[in-house]
Amino acid sequence: MLRQFHKMHGLGNDFVILDAREQPLEMTEALARHIADRREGIGCDQLILLEHSDRADLRMRIFNADGSEVQSCGNATRCVVRLTGAATIETAGGLLSGASEGDAVEVTLVEPRFEWDAIPLAYPLPTDPLPMGWENLDRPYAVNVGNPHLVFFVDDLEDADLEGIGPGIETDPLFPERINVNVASVGVNSIRLRTFERGAGLTRACGTGACATAIAAIRTRLASSPVNVHMAGGSLTIAWAPGEPVRMRGSATHVFKGFIDLP
Numbered sequence: 001m002l003r004q005f006h007k008m009h010g011l012g013n014d015f016v017i018l019d020a021r022e023q024p025l026e027m028t029e030a031l032a033r034h035i036a037d038r039r040e041g042i043g044c045d046q047l048i049l050l051e052h053s054d055r056a057d058l059r060m061r062i063f064n065a066d067g068s069e070v071q072s073c074g075n076a077t078r079c080v081v082r083l084t085g086a087a088t089i090e091t092a093g094g095l096l097s098g099a100s101e102g103d104a105v106e107v108t109l110v111e112p113r114f115e116w117d118a119i120p121l122a123y124p125l126p127t128d129p130l131p132m133g134w135e136n137l138d139r140p141y142a143v144n145v146g147n148p149h150l151v152f153f154v155d156d157l158e159d160a161d162l163e164g165i166g167p168g169i170e171t172d173p174l175f176p177e178r179i180n181v182n183v184a185s186v187g188v189n190s191i192r193l194r195t196f197e198r199g200a201g202l203t204r205a206c207g208t209g210a211c212a213t214a215i216a217a218i219r220t221r222l223a224s225s226p227v228n229v230h231m232a233g234g235s236l237t238i239a240w241a242p243g244e245p246v247r248m249r250g251s252a253t254h255v256f257k258g259f260i261d262l263p
Protein backbone atom coordinates (compact mmCIF):
# COMPACT_ATOMS: atom_id res chain seq x y z
CA MET A 1 0.00 0.00 0.00
CA LEU A 2 1.24 3.49 -0.92
CA ARG A 3 1.73 5.59 2.25
CA GLN A 4 2.56 9.27 2.49
CA PHE A 5 5.60 10.24 4.54
CA HIS A 6 7.26 13.50 5.56
CA LYS A 7 11.01 14.01 5.58
CA MET A 8 11.99 16.46 8.32
CA HIS A 9 15.05 17.36 10.31
CA GLY A 10 16.01 19.06 13.56
CA LEU A 11 19.47 20.61 13.08
CA GLY A 12 20.44 17.95 10.53
CA ASN A 13 19.22 15.01 12.68
CA ASP A 14 16.81 13.63 10.08
CA PHE A 15 13.55 11.73 10.23
CA VAL A 16 11.02 9.92 8.11
CA ILE A 17 7.64 10.58 9.70
CA LEU A 18 4.71 8.26 8.94
CA ASP A 19 1.25 9.22 10.16
CA ALA A 20 -0.65 6.05 11.09
CA ARG A 21 -3.43 7.74 13.06
CA GLU A 22 -6.10 7.07 10.42
CA GLN A 23 -4.64 3.97 8.78
CA PRO A 24 -2.80 1.76 11.29
CA LEU A 25 0.57 0.41 10.22
CA GLU A 26 2.37 -2.55 11.74
CA MET A 27 6.00 -1.51 12.19
CA THR A 28 8.66 -4.16 12.64
CA GLU A 29 12.36 -3.82 13.39
CA ALA A 30 13.20 -5.05 9.86
CA LEU A 31 10.80 -2.61 8.17
CA ALA A 32 12.07 0.33 10.22
CA ARG A 33 15.68 -0.60 9.33
CA HIS A 34 14.74 -0.84 5.64
CA ILE A 35 13.03 2.59 5.56
CA ALA A 36 15.97 4.18 7.42
CA ASP A 37 18.58 2.63 5.10
CA ARG A 38 20.15 5.44 3.05
CA ARG A 39 20.91 3.16 0.05
CA GLU A 40 17.87 0.86 -0.07
CA GLY A 41 15.11 2.86 1.64
CA ILE A 42 14.39 6.57 2.14
CA GLY A 43 17.18 7.16 4.65
CA CYS A 44 17.06 8.79 8.09
CA ASP A 45 18.56 8.70 11.58
CA GLN A 46 15.18 7.84 13.11
CA LEU A 47 11.83 6.64 11.79
CA ILE A 48 8.89 8.29 13.54
CA LEU A 49 5.47 6.64 13.61
CA LEU A 50 2.45 8.69 14.71
CA GLU A 51 -0.45 6.81 16.25
CA HIS A 52 -3.70 7.59 18.05
CA SER A 53 -3.37 8.27 21.81
CA ASP A 54 -6.02 8.19 24.57
CA ARG A 55 -3.80 10.37 26.81
CA ALA A 56 -2.47 13.04 24.47
CA ASP A 57 -3.06 14.62 21.04
CA LEU A 58 -1.06 11.79 19.52
CA ARG A 59 1.38 8.99 20.28
CA MET A 60 4.88 9.15 18.83
CA ARG A 61 6.88 5.92 18.39
CA ILE A 62 10.60 6.22 17.66
CA PHE A 63 12.74 3.70 15.78
CA ASN A 64 16.49 4.15 15.45
CA ALA A 65 18.19 3.51 12.08
CA ASP A 66 19.13 0.01 13.32
CA GLY A 67 15.42 -0.76 13.79
CA SER A 68 15.40 -0.65 17.61
CA GLU A 69 12.37 1.04 19.18
CA VAL A 70 13.32 3.63 21.83
CA GLN A 71 11.68 5.97 24.28
CA SER A 72 12.47 9.54 23.31
CA CYS A 73 13.81 11.86 20.61
CA GLY A 74 14.07 15.58 21.27
CA ASN A 75 14.63 16.76 17.70
CA ALA A 76 11.76 14.62 16.38
CA THR A 77 9.45 15.97 19.10
CA ARG A 78 9.98 19.50 17.77
CA CYS A 79 9.40 18.27 14.20
CA VAL A 80 6.16 16.51 15.15
CA VAL A 81 4.87 19.61 16.98
CA ARG A 82 5.64 21.72 13.89
CA LEU A 83 4.11 19.18 11.46
CA THR A 84 0.89 18.35 13.33
CA GLY A 85 0.32 21.23 15.73
CA ALA A 86 0.06 18.68 18.56
CA ALA A 87 0.32 20.28 22.01
CA THR A 88 0.70 17.01 23.92
CA ILE A 89 2.56 13.89 22.80
CA GLU A 90 2.62 10.44 24.39
CA THR A 91 5.94 8.57 24.09
CA ALA A 92 7.37 5.44 25.71
CA GLY A 93 9.62 7.84 27.66
CA GLY A 94 6.76 9.94 29.09
CA LEU A 95 4.19 12.59 28.27
CA LEU A 96 5.65 15.61 26.43
CA SER A 97 4.25 18.97 25.39
CA GLY A 98 5.19 21.64 22.90
CA ALA A 99 4.22 24.67 20.85
CA SER A 100 5.55 26.47 17.76
CA GLU A 101 6.68 30.02 18.40
CA GLY A 102 7.54 31.74 15.12
CA ASP A 103 10.44 29.90 13.54
CA ALA A 104 11.23 28.00 16.73
CA VAL A 105 9.52 25.16 18.54
CA GLU A 106 9.63 24.86 22.31
CA VAL A 107 9.04 21.47 23.88
CA THR A 108 8.91 20.26 27.46
CA LEU A 109 10.32 16.79 27.93
CA VAL A 110 10.36 14.83 31.20
CA GLU A 111 11.96 15.32 34.60
CA PRO A 112 15.44 13.76 34.40
CA ARG A 113 16.35 10.70 36.46
CA PHE A 114 19.80 9.99 37.89
CA GLU A 115 19.36 6.77 39.95
CA TRP A 116 21.43 3.81 38.71
CA ASP A 117 18.37 1.66 38.02
CA ALA A 118 16.61 4.49 36.14
CA ILE A 119 19.51 4.98 33.69
CA PRO A 120 19.53 1.88 33.71
CA LEU A 121 22.89 0.40 34.79
CA ALA A 122 23.41 -3.33 35.20
CA TYR A 123 24.36 -2.92 38.89
CA PRO A 124 24.45 -0.13 41.52
CA LEU A 125 27.07 2.60 40.98
CA PRO A 126 27.12 6.36 41.57
CA THR A 127 26.04 8.21 38.43
CA ASP A 128 27.34 11.74 39.14
CA PRO A 129 29.86 10.90 37.94
CA LEU A 130 30.11 7.23 37.08
CA PRO A 131 33.47 5.92 38.32
CA MET A 132 34.36 4.43 34.93
CA GLY A 133 36.53 5.25 31.93
CA TRP A 134 36.89 4.15 28.30
CA GLU A 135 40.24 5.01 26.65
CA ASN A 136 40.76 8.77 27.19
CA LEU A 137 37.13 9.37 28.21
CA ASP A 138 36.65 9.30 31.94
CA ARG A 139 34.02 9.69 34.69
CA PRO A 140 30.87 10.49 32.67
CA TYR A 141 27.60 11.73 34.17
CA ALA A 142 24.67 9.39 33.56
CA VAL A 143 21.26 11.01 32.96
CA ASN A 144 17.95 9.59 31.78
CA VAL A 145 15.76 12.18 30.02
CA GLY A 146 13.26 9.59 28.78
CA ASN A 147 16.17 7.82 27.13
CA PRO A 148 19.61 6.99 28.59
CA HIS A 149 22.67 9.23 28.13
CA LEU A 150 26.27 9.43 29.26
CA VAL A 151 27.94 12.85 29.27
CA PHE A 152 31.73 13.20 29.22
CA PHE A 153 33.07 16.70 29.85
CA VAL A 154 36.37 17.26 28.05
CA ASP A 155 38.70 20.20 27.42
CA ASP A 156 39.06 19.58 23.70
CA LEU A 157 36.11 18.14 21.77
CA GLU A 158 38.28 17.06 18.86
CA ASP A 159 40.48 14.92 21.13
CA ALA A 160 37.79 12.26 21.48
CA ASP A 161 37.57 9.67 18.71
CA LEU A 162 33.84 9.36 19.24
CA GLU A 163 33.22 7.30 16.11
CA GLY A 164 35.88 4.81 17.16
CA ILE A 165 35.07 4.56 20.85
CA GLY A 166 31.27 5.17 20.71
CA PRO A 167 30.17 1.63 19.70
CA GLY A 168 32.15 0.05 22.58
CA ILE A 169 30.62 2.38 25.18
CA GLU A 170 27.12 2.10 23.66
CA THR A 171 27.19 -1.69 23.99
CA ASP A 172 29.16 -2.03 27.25
CA PRO A 173 27.42 -4.68 29.43
CA LEU A 174 27.16 -1.99 32.17
CA PHE A 175 24.25 -0.61 30.08
CA PRO A 176 21.61 -3.32 29.64
CA GLU A 177 19.55 -1.10 27.29
CA ARG A 178 22.67 0.34 25.56
CA ILE A 179 23.29 4.08 25.87
CA ASN A 180 23.72 7.36 23.95
CA VAL A 181 27.23 8.82 24.30
CA ASN A 182 27.83 12.59 24.53
CA VAL A 183 31.17 14.41 24.60
CA ALA A 184 30.96 18.08 25.58
CA SER A 185 33.11 21.07 26.36
CA VAL A 186 31.73 23.99 28.36
CA GLY A 187 32.47 27.66 27.66
CA VAL A 188 30.86 30.78 29.13
CA ASN A 189 27.32 29.54 29.52
CA SER A 190 27.49 27.71 26.24
CA ILE A 191 28.27 24.09 25.50
CA ARG A 192 29.77 22.43 22.43
CA LEU A 193 28.51 18.91 21.96
CA ARG A 194 29.03 15.80 19.84
CA THR A 195 26.79 12.77 20.21
CA PHE A 196 27.18 9.12 19.25
CA GLU A 197 23.59 7.95 19.28
CA ARG A 198 22.49 4.52 20.39
CA GLY A 199 21.25 2.67 17.30
CA ALA A 200 22.17 5.45 14.86
CA GLY A 201 25.83 6.40 15.34
CA LEU A 202 27.20 9.94 15.01
CA THR A 203 24.45 12.45 14.21
CA ARG A 204 24.62 16.16 13.40
CA ALA A 205 22.60 16.97 16.54
CA CYS A 206 20.81 15.16 19.34
CA GLY A 207 18.03 16.95 21.21
CA THR A 208 17.89 14.64 24.22
CA GLY A 209 21.72 14.58 24.21
CA ALA A 210 21.69 18.38 24.44
CA CYS A 211 19.18 18.18 27.33
CA ALA A 212 21.16 15.52 29.23
CA THR A 213 24.39 17.48 28.75
CA ALA A 214 22.86 20.80 29.84
CA ILE A 215 21.34 19.11 32.89
CA ALA A 216 24.68 17.56 33.89
CA ALA A 217 26.41 20.94 33.41
CA ILE A 218 23.77 22.86 35.41
CA ARG A 219 23.79 20.25 38.20
CA THR A 220 27.55 20.46 38.56
CA ARG A 221 27.49 24.29 38.27
CA LEU A 222 29.57 24.28 35.10
CA ALA A 223 26.72 26.24 33.48
CA SER A 224 23.50 27.96 34.50
CA SER A 225 20.02 27.74 33.01
CA PRO A 226 19.16 28.55 30.23
CA VAL A 227 22.22 27.40 28.33
CA ASN A 228 22.94 27.27 24.58
CA VAL A 229 24.15 23.96 23.25
CA HIS A 230 26.01 24.08 19.92
CA MET A 231 26.27 20.97 17.72
CA ALA A 232 27.47 20.33 14.16
CA GLY A 233 23.97 20.95 12.77
CA GLY A 234 23.08 24.00 14.86
CA SER A 235 22.10 25.16 18.34
CA LEU A 236 19.42 24.58 20.95
CA THR A 237 18.55 26.50 24.10
CA ILE A 238 17.98 24.27 27.11
CA ALA A 239 16.36 25.35 30.38
CA TRP A 240 16.20 23.22 33.49
CA ALA A 241 15.91 23.52 37.29
CA PRO A 242 16.14 20.61 39.76
CA GLY A 243 12.80 18.89 40.31
CA GLU A 244 11.41 20.14 36.98
CA PRO A 245 11.05 18.76 33.46
CA VAL A 246 13.64 19.97 30.95
CA ARG A 247 12.66 22.46 28.23
CA MET A 248 14.25 22.71 24.79
CA ARG A 249 13.88 25.39 22.13
CA GLY A 250 15.11 25.22 18.53
CA SER A 251 14.23 24.83 14.88
CA ALA A 252 12.31 22.09 13.06
CA THR A 253 12.54 21.88 9.28
CA HIS A 254 10.23 20.25 6.74
CA VAL A 255 12.25 18.92 3.78
CA PHE A 256 9.76 17.18 1.47
CA LYS A 257 6.67 14.99 1.31
CA GLY A 258 6.70 11.69 -0.60
CA PHE A 259 5.10 8.26 -0.97
CA ILE A 260 6.46 4.85 -0.10
CA ASP A 261 5.06 1.42 -0.90
CA LEU A 262 4.65 -0.49 2.39
CA PRO A 263 3.13 -3.88 3.21
Ligand SMILES: N[C@@H](CCC[C@H](N)C(=O)O)C(=O)O
Nearest residue numbers: 073074075147197198207208
Ligand atom coordinates in the same frame (compact mmCIF):
# COMPACT_ATOMS: atom_id res chain seq x y z
N1 LIG B 1 18.14 12.02 17.88
C1 LIG B 1 17.43 11.94 19.06
C2 LIG B 1 17.53 10.72 19.94
C3 LIG B 1 17.05 9.46 19.22
C4 LIG B 1 17.00 8.22 20.08
C5 LIG B 1 18.35 7.77 20.60
N2 LIG B 1 19.26 7.40 19.55
C6 LIG B 1 18.16 6.61 21.58
O1 LIG B 1 18.41 5.45 21.20
O2 LIG B 1 17.75 6.83 22.72
C7 LIG B 1 17.21 13.24 19.79
O3 LIG B 1 17.17 14.28 19.10
O4 LIG B 1 16.98 13.24 20.99
